[in-house]
Amino acid sequence: MRTVSRRARFVSMAGSATVLAAVLAPGIAQADSASPSADTARSVFTIGVLQDMDSANPFTGITSAAYEVFQMEYPTLVSYGAKDFAAVPGIADSWTEAPDHSSWTFKIHPGLKWSDGQPMTAKDVAYTYNRILNGKYEQTNFGSYVSAVTKAEAPDDLTVILYTSTASPIVPHPGVYIIPEHVWKSIDEKAVVSFKNEGTLDAPSVAGGPYYMIERKVGQFIRMQANPNFWRGKPAVDEIDFKLFKNGDAMAQALKKGEIDLAEGLETNVYNSLKDQPNITTVATAPASFNELAFNTGAALDDGTPIGDGSPLLKDKKLRAALAYAIDKQAMVDKILGGDGVPGDTLMPPRYGEWHVAPENPMAFDPAKAKELLDAAGYKVGADGIRADAQGNRLSFRLLGRSDSSTSQKAVQFIKGYFAAVGVEANVKFVSEDSLTEIIGQGKYDMFEWGWGVEPDPNYMLNVFTCANRSYKQDGAILANVSDSFYCNPAYDALNAKQQVETDLAKRQAITGQMQQMLYDDAPYIITYFYDGHEAYRSDRFTGLVHQPEPDGPLTFQWGTWTYEQIKPVTAADAGGSTDNSSGGSSVPWLPIIGGLIVAGGAGFFLARRRPANAASDDRE
Amino acid sequence: MTMTQPAIDDPNAASLGARDVVKARRKASRQRFAASFRQNRSGMLGLTMLLTFIAVAIAAFFIPASSLDVTQVTADPFLPPSLQWPLGTDDSGRSVLLLVAKGAQISLLVGFAATMLSMFIGTSVGIVSGHYRGMTGGVLDRFTDWFLVIPYLPLAIVLATVLGRSLLNIIIVIGVTSWPGTARLIRAQTMSVTARPYLERSKALGAGNLHQMWKHVLPNVMPLVLANTTLAVSISILSETTLSFLGLGDPTAISWGSILEQGFSAGAISQGAWWYLAAPGICVVLTVLAFNLIGRAFEDILDPRQETA
């Protein structure tokens, strides 16, 4: 009786397993790059994010993750304070404006160094500003912060003079990241477009802020190491990692299990599931961002040439204002945000107490009033339930939602429902944010849903609505600028010009208040809600995180790096706590492995056990 | 095989010709087929499940639109199953039971429509390439090979991206990516039918290609086409679910795949809202299983070699 011996069978399986291991081992090794194992007493703070940085080059990157990294790496002359955004020294100890408003002089803190040991001086500052002023590519991200500056000079290592063409309240505000001249001077106009600026273990990035980059894997993580030369003192946490997740669920689970220490950008449902978890502190931060329904108020280039195919009906501001009454913003806050937000009204979010204004004529949810206004404006309900104007043009519009965002998908469904109730048809289509930028730039839309994160200084946000920021033509191509409603009102532009040079706070507040009211009445946007930021972190592991502003502003993704400068590991757990925070490979789960081996062994035993039964039947044959 | 003979003393006997004989024979064989199917337990189980889902889809026409409108529902989101909400609620407070019932409509519709398209293309290509052995057949055969090799999901993703996200496009995408399997099968079957003697005889009698294919080949491959169709529907439903889950389906349509997509991105896993994900998934599994069981029953009946040795 010839049977394959049990041993031979086992050997063949073991053999194939070995072959498998040999083939796949290099794969496993390459599956993630070699990184120093975290088994020294090194503290690592891992932040979970949903959106990757698009580029580590400060002149290219525009995502919020990118800006967070830029803040960690590059200093500014002045910082927004943690308490209430009031200006505090950055690398500039003091600054004064010339009495005739022709220049600002900044005194640089002495003895500063870059992370590679090279001295950080006024010359780096002048270099940075001049590069932006004279460059083309560099203007995209920083142009608006230097619009009043004509030239930068560094008469000595500790003094920088910025010459200005007019008075400007913006110059002493943060905005421009100072880059090291000794690194960037060898990257010319052409090279900067494709320069990656990613630090590696062998060649970390050269930084002046609290952290510099030591490794980055696209779509996976970014690793930043504490800068020993940081002028406010080397940060207590050795390493800060950003780990990318594809969805909020996975990120919340990772936080619960300790794979990450802080989760940022959580959506309401996921955030709520973390509220009563032990060791986790959740932070709902007062809104500094809003979402809006934006209209195509008449897409045209900055010289007035019409572009795109937006519905001409939306040029009627009475129509837009009437629609504002149709939307139940509170219901949207309750159902989409789970209550974590406030209904929207004017442009500047409530968190910026200095700039927020309440509208004089609040347009609350009132569908009856909406219908009344629509009737009065000449849009009568047709036989199919949809309104039309006197010429028979139906109020049927394309509504674009963002496929990348689940709140956008929901918001759009709500808006569609509300509009249908007052006789306006919204045809929903979802596109990605990349595509949407393109579509907006070309003017090929009627309405869309998006949002803005707003800066402490209103200048940037107010500028979005100026005639000059509409799309422009260059060499036959239409390029998008920041105006996404194509609102163009000479009265508004005049006020804008005034606020840009008004250095008296009260007067500037009055002007910006007027501008916000104008926008509220003309309704190029209907601001649906201001949404709370959601963060959650492991308070059993780290402490000392800083809110900006106090008491409930965000801990990360602030206008500054206060948390990164002051965060500390929780001392009670010290070595056990910080090294055991699962960023290291020491968290091998023996239980499931042993369990798996038992199962495998049991299966093998079971397989082997079959033989005697078969042997019996063999004998029968 | 019994043949029903026309009565010889019928005054119209002369006019009862070959066609009627064939019709009668086919009717008898259909009745036999139905009888065999009724005896196949798993096939009947599949049929029952399928009919249940079709009934649900029809009943879904009676769901008032306001129950599925996010601006009009009043329940809390993520409620677990209870008497009032048998399958719980979704992230906007809508009843998952109603969503799943509504989803049956699109899922089944796309499944059937895409399969019709795929069978149409596949059968036509299969019969033609099996019948015409020369240049045409060779070219079609090569074309089928090419499409057969290209991996299914990347092709579907690429096509859906190019065409855009709508119901019609999803049907086209699934139909266009699934036909090669059928074509292969039909081609093989066609070639074996073509070799049968009676076809040669009909050719000798002067029957043209089209006549042969339509009158002889098609009816003979039909049973296999039928079996293949039911299996193809199960694949189409799985495909629609996958494509909708990845966000390539019609964003305004409710289908089982789109419910899964919404649940996944609304954080159902974190919330522990297992009902939101389990319900549509189980529906997909049961529907696809139903088609698989029916298809296998067809195969069992039609392929005598599968009988127990």
Place this chain on the structure above:
Amino acid sequence: MALLTETPARTPSSAAGGWSNPSVRYAIKRTGAALSTFIFVLIFNFFLFRILPGDPVALYTRGRNVDPESIRALEAKLHRPIGQQFLEYVKNPFTGNGPSVKYNASVWEVIAPALWPTLLLVGTATLIATIVGVWLGIRSGWSRGERFDVVSTNTTLVLYSMPEFWFGMIMLIVFAVGIGPIPGMFPTGGLSDPGVNTSTPAGWLNVAWHLFLPVTTLAVIYLAEYSLIMRASIIEERGQDYVQTARAKGLMDKMVRREHAVPNALLPTMTLVFLNLGFVVGGAITIEYVYSIHGLGSLTVDALQGPDVPLLQALFLLFSGAVIFANLVADLLYGYFDPRVRT
């Protein structure tokens, strides 16, 4: 599996085995067929995206403030005669379409680090599924109608009807998040924890632990199909005359099974495993998405959301090429082991 209609070579067999050797002829013919398929895919890939509605330049500059010089260069490139564009594309099909829009890097740079995770995931799952599925199929096919067969066939039928990503989500809920009394033991996603050195054995374990759930999910779904195919093969083989004869002669059941039926049924099954690689690829895409594993599948899902056209094209080409190659290997293996096919 292609039906071979080869006419046998009529040249005398020669020790040198040159051109007239039928195996070589077969190999050349199959390779030629694979090549022609790949060329078809290349052409298809190129033209498909040219028919996308809208300005082709816009497609490639989505969302970026590209300076006018680059736009001019891109326009010059895209509005050249299509024949010229095609030639350039053929010269370098992976990068001839420009850099990835979303990641702002050349497509190859984006794809290269994602290769190994996918290979690891898919390779391990396929291997496990093949071993278990084949064994399961053989056992149930041979003992057709008995309880083992009934249970396993019904189970695999249910598994075969399941969307793999749904099964993955259920596994996530039960084993990674924890439901009721079961604690969540496994990671919720990713390939490894950041900072872990994956060249060390500890690193391997970390990766294995992360891959346990996704690999299990895929393996279970794959093995359902393999097992059903194998079972059908065995049943067919078992019905063959030579098996009946062997059994009639009194040869032991198991020996007949192992020595004759299985090898004969194994062959078409092994090649069918290769041929079903397309199905395997589809599973990888959705599972990587559900488990947040940064592999080729995840990249595809990211790319389709833009759409990031250059990346999508490159990935499509890569997947198709891999499956075509696998099919070729299957054909050649089949030809090597089964002489009936070669002649």
